[in-house]
Amino acid sequence: MAHGPAEGITRWLYTTNHKDIGTLYLWFSFAMFLTGGFFAMVIRAELFQPGVQLVQPEFFIQMTTMHGLVMVFGAIMPAFVGLANWMIPMMIGAPDMALPRMNNLSFWILPFAFAILISTLFMEGGGPNFGWTFYAPLSTTYAPDSVNYFIFAVHIMGASSIMGSINIIATVMNMRAPGMTYMKMPLFVWTWLITAFLLVAVMPVLAGAVTMMLMDINFGTSFFNAAGGGDPVLFQHVFWFFGHPEVYIIILPAFGVVSQIIPTFSRKPLFGYSSMVYATAAIAFLSFVVWAHHMFTVGMPIAGELYFMYATMLIAVPTGVKVFNWITTMYRGAITYETPMLFCIAFVILFTFGGFTGLMLSVAAADIQYHDTYFVVAHFHYVMVAGAVFSGTAAVYYWLPKWCGRMYDETMGKLQFWLAFIAFNITFMPQHFLGLAGMPRRYADYGLQFADWNMVSSVGAFLYGGAQILFLYNVVRTIMYGKPVAEAKVWEGAEGLEWLVPTPAPYHTFTKPPVVISSAAGEDEWTISGATPHVAFKAAPGAG
């Protein structure tokens, strides 16, 4: 090894090391996760009882807005970029990311974006109060003055995402080790490659949407202003043209994580590897042509509603392929239930549940009833929290021993899982009932008939918040006092190049690329400078 990390704070400020930047992304996203979680606690505390108790409605709507923005752009997306930074070079046998300096830049502009965004809460007139979807004219004509800060924050986080994605694409396309063909890449790499393309394609559209807002607000244009010949509905089209691929940007890397972890603890290769790849690509493609299912109530012609309804339902097919592949991977496997596996099994169950409520929402006729109710809130928390957050948590437990060379406490991990799993369902299951009964989202108050389930939901939310504190405790405790792990292959059933490098992963890995030394009987063996060859991949029959 050439040299270790620099000392002191400059290690983090100037670093171009993919592992350091991955770590920065992960800690940053966790900080944002707690911040957004705090906003959620304010929301649930206010909704604990009917009436206005703790916060004024003007502030409540800022909380719902900021909760959404911080969780989507600050917590979930950077968390998966962090995982990509840490794992992709190690998984494809590359020494680092392809564009390390840009990598540093794309991380370090993020804290500024969120400092700007969160500072709006302390400004006169308050922060963004138009929902995370910031529909015009709420976000233009009727927006608080701080909206310009919001716009620039979105620009900066968009620039960060685009740079991060370009880096990931360049790394995956140009830096794979010899013999690492596309169809041998671990699924996490595949899902990220496709996600990165989605990001490069739609983050600029979001930037365009906020730029048009900026011009409407400050420069007298009328993109979304009916008085000047524009149309507020146009905003919704532009936003959801970004927004629908965005939900797959959030969930595809989560699919990748689950596709790594389930085979490990089932001790079987992933079932249907190539169908997983094609299903991911199909989902990504379909995500571009279904956006208006978020807008069934704007007054679309019937033909439009029917098209968007059927196209949306079509997404259930490739998603179903994935779910069945995970189940089939587990089928007759020698399964053990370590914490990451528990989170992944919960992911499969709860994500499927969220997928089904999504199918309900896709029915145009029914959506008119469900639109903007708590049913929608419950639906997207089942796919985002039980989907993205659960898989992110699983990923941290799964790779943490590789990152820091110490094993987490299994009992504590399981405790966190069960607390999170139960609390999550207590929080969001009742929101389905509230939504079906007609409770609208984003209001600080509600009718008395919604009181009981709201109280249950709030209790669940506080427990779920507690589970995240436990997660933080577990991670910090593991890093400081966890039992040291020596073996390169931390998990018995794990496959992949990242398990060939020593534990904890040295500062520089694969400075010389690993080489395929044999490829017989469907098994590829890889070796790295002088080490004994391990079987890194057991390719499934016909996978490649």
Place this chain on the structure above:
Amino acid sequence: MSKTVDNKPLLVKLTFLAVLMFSFAIFVMPPLYNLFCDILGIGGKTNGVYKAVDVEIDKNRSVEVQFVAMNNATMPWEFYPKKDSVWVHPGESTKVIFYAHNRTANDMVGQAIPNLLPFTASDYFHKTECFCFNNQPLSSGEEADLELVFIVDPDLPKSVNTLTLSYTLFDITENLNENVAVLN
């Protein structure tokens, strides 16, 4: 790595894709949206100035045209149609008056934005003259009779017997936009 791959070409291509999508959002999506609304006749938008052509007036059919006038947000003018509805024969040219009165102490400029229901009729409702084609400057205390001359097309689908034309009056004193007329 044994061979170094140049990242530049890929970097250039991906940056180009990002710039392309940004331009697509700002320069292509808005006109495309308006084009779609025009072609499909959705969004309740009415067409621009119509040049009357000679058509036979369909005396056997009567269509009710209802008028609605609204003020947007804080627009303080008095604004209403002199008649709430008229019965017309398809093909005949009809003139109606909307009354507007600037009751404030300030000189102001208003802009009326039309919307027609049902959407399926928007291609069959022609305006030969409309105050909505221009903005309406009214000085303090001034009142005006605003004219609209329209023709209902004889090809109006048989299923449509009632048209509702609504005008929303916007206060555009602050951001006067000269281009607005062509968009209506």
